[in-house]
Amino acid sequence: xxxxxxxxxxxxxxxxxxxxxxxxxxxxxxxxxxxxxxxxxxxxxxxxxxxxxxxxxxxxxxxxxxxxxxxxxxxxxxxxxxxxxxxxxxxxxxxxxxxxxxxxxxxxxxxxxxxxxxxxxxxxxxxxxxxxxxxxxxxxxxxxxxxxxxxxxxxxxxxxxxxxxxxxxxxxxxxxxxxxxxxxxxxxxxxxxxxxxxxxxxxxxxxxxxxxxxxxxxxxxxxxxxxxxxxxxxxxxxxxxxxxxxxxxxxxxxxxxxxxxxxxxxxxxxxxxxxxxxxxxxxxxxxxxxxxxxxxxxxxxxxxxxxxxxxxxxxxxxxxxxxxxxxxxxxxxxxxxxxxxxxxxxxxxxxxxxxxxxxxxxxxxxxxxxxxxxxxxxxxxxxxxxxxxxxxxxxxxxxxxxxxxxxxxxxxxxxxxxxxxxxxxxxxxxxxxxxxxxxxxxxxxxxxxxxxxxxxxxxxxxxxxxxxxxxxxxxxxxxxxxxxxxxxxxxxxxxxxxxxxxxxxxxxxxxxxxxxxxxxxxxxxxxxxxxxxxxxxxxxxxxxxxxxxxxxxxxxxxxxxxxxxxxxxxxxxxxxxxxxxxxxxxxxxxxxxxxxxxxxxxxxxxxxxxxxxxxxxxxxxxxxxxxxxxxxxxxxxxxxxxxxxxxxxxxxxxxxxxxxxxxxxxxxxxxxxxxxxxxxxxxxxxxxxxxxxxxxxxxxxxxxxxxxxxxxxxxxxxxxxxxxxxxxxxxxxxxxxxxxxxxxxxxxxx
Numbered sequence: 001x002x003x004x005x006x007x008x009x010x011x012x013x014x015x016x017x018x019x020x021x022x023x024x025x026x027x028x029x030x031x032x033x034x035x036x037x038x039x040x041x042x043x044x045x046x047x048x049x050x051x052x053x054x055x056x057x058x059x060x061x062x063x064x065x066x067x068x069x070x071x072x073x074x075x076x077x078x079x080x081x082x083x084x085x086x087x088x089x090x091x092x093x094x095x096x097x098x099x100x101x102x103x104x105x106x107x108x109x110x111x112x113x114x115x116x117x118x119x120x121x122x123x124x125x126x127x128x129x130x131x132x133x134x135x136x137x138x139x140x141x142x143x144x145x146x147x148x149x150x151x152x153x154x155x156x157x158x159x160x161x162x163x164x165x166x167x168x169x170x171x172x173x174x175x176x177x178x179x180x181x182x183x184x185x186x187x188x189x190x191x192x193x194x195x196x197x198x199x200x201x202x203x204x205x206x207x208x209x210x211x212x213x214x215x216x217x218x219x220x221x222x223x224x225x226x227x228x229x230x231x232x233x234x235x236x237x238x239x240x241x242x243x244x245x246x247x248x249x250x251x252x253x254x255x256x257x258x259x260x261x262x263x264x265x266x267x268x269x270x271x272x273x274x275x276x277x278x279x280x281x282x283x284x285x286x287x288x289x290x291x292x293x294x295x296x297x298x299x300x301x302x303x304x305x306x307x308x309x310x311x312x313x314x315x316x317x318x319x320x321x322x323x324x325x326x327x328x329x330x331x332x333x334x335x336x337x338x339x340x341x342x343x344x345x346x347x348x349x350x351x352x353x354x355x356x357x358x359x360x361x362x363x364x365x366x367x368x369x370x371x372x373x374x375x376x377x378x379x380x381x382x383x384x385x386x387x388x389x390x391x392x393x394x395x396x397x398x399x400x401x402x403x404x405x406x407x408x409x410x411x412x413x414x415x416x417x418x419x420x421x422x423x424x425x426x427x428x429x430x431x432x433x434x435x436x437x438x439x440x441x442x443x444x445x446x447x448x449x450x451x452x453x454x455x456x457x458x459x460x461x462x463x464x465x466x467x468x469x470x471x472x473x474x475x476x477x478x479x480x481x482x483x484x485x486x487x488x489x490x491x492x493x494x495x496x497x498x499x500x501x502x503x504x505x506x507x508x509x510x511x512x513x514x515x516x517x518x519x520x521x522x523x524x525x526x527x528x529x530x531x532x533x534x535x536x537x538x539x540x541x542x543x544x545x546x547x548x549x550x551x552x553x554x555x556x557x558x559x560x561x562x563x564x565x566x567x568x569x570x571x572x573x574x575x576x577x578x579x580x581x582x583x584x585x586x587x588x589x590x591x592x593x594x595x596x597x598x599x600x601x602x603x604x605x606x607x608x609x610x611x612x613x614x615x616x617x618x619x620x621x622x623x624x625x626x627x628x629x630x631x632x633x634x635x636x637x638x639x640x641x642x643x644x645x646x647x648x649x650x651x652x653x654x655x656x657x658x659x660x661x662x663x664x665x666x667x668x669x670x671x672x673x674x675x676x677x678x679x680x681x682x683x684x685x686x687x688x689x690x691x692x693x694x695x696x697x698x699x700x701x702x703x704x705x706x707x708x709x710x711x712x713x714x715x716x717x718x719x720x721x722x723x724x725x726x727x728x729x730x731x732x733x734x735x736x737x738x739x740x741x742x743x744x745x746x747x748x749x750x
Contacts (some may be wrong), residue, residue: 002041007120011101012137014598016041017149020234022252023288026328027152027227029234032143033243038153038226039145041245042136044129051131052149052205053171057196059093063127067094067118094118096174097134119451135159138174142223153223164206165217168196169714181485183222190219229255232294232308233445247447249288253361254281254547257477260298261543265536269520272530275302276523278309280425280546287451288444290514295523304523313400313418314519317497317533318372319506320393322468323427324413325369327392329383330464332590335565335570336471337364339599340376342632344692346668349677350410352378355498361639362631364572366471372496374414375749389413395459396427415499421506424660425517427509434458435465435554436512462557463588469493469510469554490550494541504529513551516544562586570629575596578627603628603649611653632696633665648696651737656696664702664733667692672742678726680750693718693733705732 015034019041021027046054055062060071069092091099091111095118102117121130140150147170151159155166162170170191194215201211228234232251237246262277269277281291294308328334339362345351348744352374359375369377381389390405390412400418401408408416426443433440440454473493485707488636494509505520521534522528531537556562567574569581576597604613604623613623630649631639640646668691669676679687693702695718702718704711705731712720724747732742 005338007124008101008116011097011121011133012042013017014039014137016244018234018238020230020237020247021245021247022229022250022255023248025158026252027158028229028248028250028252028255029231030226031234031238031242037143037145038149040136041243042146043132043148045163046128046131046135047151047167048164048165049164049544050135050159050170053091053164053196053200054131054134055201055207056199057168057171062093062131063724064359065092065094067120067122068092068115068174075609091133092118094121094130097121097130097137100134100137100139114664131233137362140170140173144223152226154220156224160615163214163217164197164200165193165214168200168221168729169193172196178383179724186219190515193219205666227682228299229259230294231298232306232310235291235306236308236311237446241446245441249283249290249444249447249565250292251284251290255291255293257547258291258293258544259296261540261547262293263410265520265540265543266296269530269536274522274528274531274536275522275527276304276307276309276520277540278421279320279540280310280421280517281544281548282425282429282443284429284436284510284515285438287429287433287441288443292445304375307523309523310421310517312523313420314504314521315415315499316417316419316424317415317499317504317506318374318377318413319424319495319497319508319533320413320417320419320652320712321369321372321377321496322472323393323396324377324381324384324389325471326363326431326460326464326468326605327389328365328380329554329588330590331384331465332588332593333384335567335574335587335591335594336366336585337567339363339573339631339635340365341379341635342368342373343638343694344667345375345378345670347378347382347410347670348675350378352414353411359638360642361637362633366474369495371467376408377413381577383412386410386412388563389714392459393417394607395456397430398423398427409426413424415497421517421519424506424508425515427516428508429515430458431460431465431468432510432512432515435462435469435557437462437557453601461561461749462559463561464584465602466554466557466562467586467588467688473553480510490545491553492542492545492647494538496538498531498533501527502529502531505531505533505535505537507541509541509545511545511548511551512550512554514545516548518544556586560589563589563592564689565592568597571597571599573599578602580627599631600627600629602626605650606653609650611650611656613653613656617653617656633663634667636696637694651697662741663696663700663737663739664735665694666741666743667694669731669743669745671743673746675746675748677748677750678724688721689724689745690719690721691731692711692720693741695735697737701736703734703736705734706730707733 016039017033018031020029095114098114098117098121124662135147137146139145144150144153148159150170151157151162154349161584167178197214200206229252258279262279265279279293279297280289282289293603294310297303297305342360342363344359354374363376386409387405390401398419400420410599438602439459441451444451472495473496490511492509492511494507501523503525507518509516518537518541521531564584565574565587566582566584568576568579568581574594574596575582578600579597599686603626605623607624628649642747675743676689695702701713703713704720726747726749728741729745729747731745734740
C-alpha cells in the first residue's frame with residue numbers, strides 16, 4: 001500500500017507561464033511564470049526529434065526498462081569508484097523526471113528514493129507521457145525550463161519545428177546546463193551536440209544529407225525575445241487565466257498586418273501629439289475576434305501605452321446614432337427619409353450644435369445619420385424618448401451605462417455616455433448577424449469559449465438593420481473619392497464619432513463577413529484638434545478593410561421584415577392627400593402607423609398665383625387650387641437658404657386673410673411654457689436671456705413685448721437679448737400684419 005501511495009498525485013507542483021497562441025497554434029506571446037522561470041504549460045507529448053535525440057543521448061534502453069536500468073547504475077558505480085568522484089549517475093529518463101519533480105540534492109539516499117519512485121511512475125504513466133513530463137520540466141540554462149520555452153528562446157520557433165541540429169543541442173543541454181551555456185563553453189556544447197548527431201547517424205536515425213546539414217548549423221548566439229503580438233490580449237489572459245496555454249481566436253497573420261497598419265498611422269498621428277490607437281476585427285459569421293490591438297505602442301512604456309483601449313470606457317461621440325435611427329424605424333417613429341428639424345434648439349440649457357455650426361431647417365432622417373448631424377439627432381432622441389433608448393442600448397449590450405437615464409438626458413446621443421470599443425463593435429456585429437438570420441452569440445477571444453446562443457434576443461430587426469446599413473454605407477469616405485465608381489472597393493456600412501473636446505475619435509464598419517472597430521486619441525483624455533473620427537479613425541478603418549477579402553453586400557431581408565409603402569418624395573412621410581410626387585420604398589412594418597405627410601396642404605390661389613384666397617373671396621371658377629409644400633416657419637427660415645427651389649406660401653389677398661394663419665414660430669423658447677435658468681456673468685451678476693423667432697416672410701417686422709410692455713422691434717434676424725428678473729414673465733410678439741404669438745416663461749437664478 002505504501003508503494004502505491006508513494007507517488008504524489010500531482011508530480012510537478014510548479015507555476016507555469018501564461019502562453020497565448022493564435023487559432024492555428026502559432027505563438028502570439030507569453031508572460032513569465034510566477035517564480036521567474038520561462039516554463040510553458042506541459043504538453044501531452046514531447047517533440048519527436050527531441051525525444052529521439054534525448055533517448056539516444058541519455059537513455060538508449062528507455063523503452064525496455066521499467067524505470068530503472070540496473071546495468072547503467074552498475075556502470076555508473078564502477079566509473080565513480082575509479083574516478084573517486086561522481087562522474088555518472090546512471091539515471092534513466094524516468095529517474096531524471098523524478099529528480100526534476102523533487103528538486104532535492106543528489107545523494108545516495110536520494111538516488112534510492114528516485115529508484116523507487118521511478119518504478120512507481122512507470123506504473124502510472126506511459127512512456128510517451130513520461131517523455132512529455134521530462135521535456136516540459138528539464139532545465140535549459142538560465143531561467144529557461146522545458147523544451148518548448150527553450151525552442152522559442154534559442155531558435156525563435158516552436159519545438160515541433162526543431163531541426164536535427166537544434167533538437168540535438170537541446171537534448172544535451174539539460175545534462176549540465178550550468179556548465180554548458182550559450183554564452184560560455186560554446187566549444188564544449190558544440191562537441192557534445194556533434195557527438196550526438198554522429199551517434200544518430202550511426203544508428204540510421206538521420207541519413208547522410210541530414211547529418212552533413214546538421215553539422216553545418218551554427219549554435220545560436222544568445223536567447224531571443226519571445227513573440228509579442230497582441231500584448232494587451234496576452235496581458236488580459238495573464239490576469240484571467242494565469243499559467244494556462246490559451247488557444248485564442250486571433251489570426252497571427254492578420255494580427256501582424258493590423259499592428260503594422262497601426263504602427264504606421266501612429267507615427268503620423270504622433271506628430272500631432274495623438275499618442276494612442278486601438279483596433280479590433282471580428283469575423284461576423286462566427287463572432288470570433290481575428291485581430292486585437294489594445295494600443296499601438298505597448299512596448300514604448302510611455303504613459304497610457306499599457307492601457308487596453310478596447311476595454312476602456314470612452315465618450316461615444318456620434319457612434320451610437322445609427323442605433324437610435326434603427327430603433328426609431330423599427331418602432332415606427334420615423335421612416336427612412338422622414339424630415340427631421342435642423343434648427344437651433346435649447347432644452348433646459350442644453351443647446352446642441354452641428355459640427356459645421358450651421359442649420360439646414362429640415363433634413364431626411366437617413367441623411368441625418370449619414371452626415372452625423374447633431375441637432376436633428378437630438379430632436380429624434382427627444383421624440384423617441386431618452387429612457388426608451390437607454391433601455392435599448394443596455395439590451396444591445398452596452399455594459400458601461402451604470403447611471404440612470406436621467407443622468408445622461410439628451411446628451412446620450414452626442415457622447416454624454418461612455419462605451420467600450422468592444423461593446424460598440426459587438427453591437428454592430430449583432431446587427432450584421434441579425435440581418436443574416438444568425439443567432440445572437442457573444443464575441444469570443446479564446447477557442448475553447450462556448451459561444452452559446454444568448455438568452456437575450458436581438459433588440460434589432462432585420463428590416464431595421466438593412467435600412468440602417470443602407471444609410472450609413474453612403475457615408476463619404478476619408479479618401480474623398482466616389483468609392484462606388486471603383487470596382488475593387490467593397491461596400492461598407494460605417495460610422496464615425498468624435499467626442500466633446502476632441503478627446504475620442506471612433507470609426508466602426510461592417511460587411512457581411514467582417515466588423516472593424518477603431519479608436520484614436522490619448523488614453524489620458526487630453527483633447528487635440530486633430531482627434532476627429534472622419535480624419536483619424538476613418539482612414540485607419542479603411543486601411544484595415546483593405547487587408548480583408550471583399551464580400552457581396554447583404555441581401556434584402558424577407559419574411560415580412562420590410563414592406564413597401566408609398567411615401568412623399570419631399571417629406572419622406574407616408575403619402576398624404578395633397579402630395580404630388582411619391583415613391584414606393586421599403587419600410588419597417590411598424591412604419592405603416594406613421595402619420596401621412598403633414599407638410600402638403602391644398603390652397604386656393606388667385607389666377608396670377610400672387611395671393612392665397614378663400615373660396616368665399618373669389619368665385620369658384622376664378623380660384624386656382626394647388627398643392628403646396630409648407631414647412632413650419634422656424635424650419636422654413638433655414639431650409640430655404642439651402643434649398644432655393646423651396647417656395648414659401650404666397651400671402652393672403654388683402655381683405656381675404658385669416659387671423660389663424662401662423663407665419664411665426666419661436667426658435668427659443670420652443671414651448672409655450674418654458675423654464676429658463678439665468679446664466680451668471682464673470683462678475684457674478686445675472687446674464688441675459690436671448691429669444692429667437694423665425695418668420696416665413698423675410699421682409700416682416702416683428703414687435704417684441706415683455707409682460708405687455710413694448711420692448712423692441714426686429715427685421716431680417718429676429719433675436720432679442722434682455723435682462724429679466726427671476727419670476728414669471730409673458731413674451732408676446734406681433735408682426736406688421738397683426739399676427740401674434742405668445743409664450744410664458746419662468747426665470748430662475750442660477
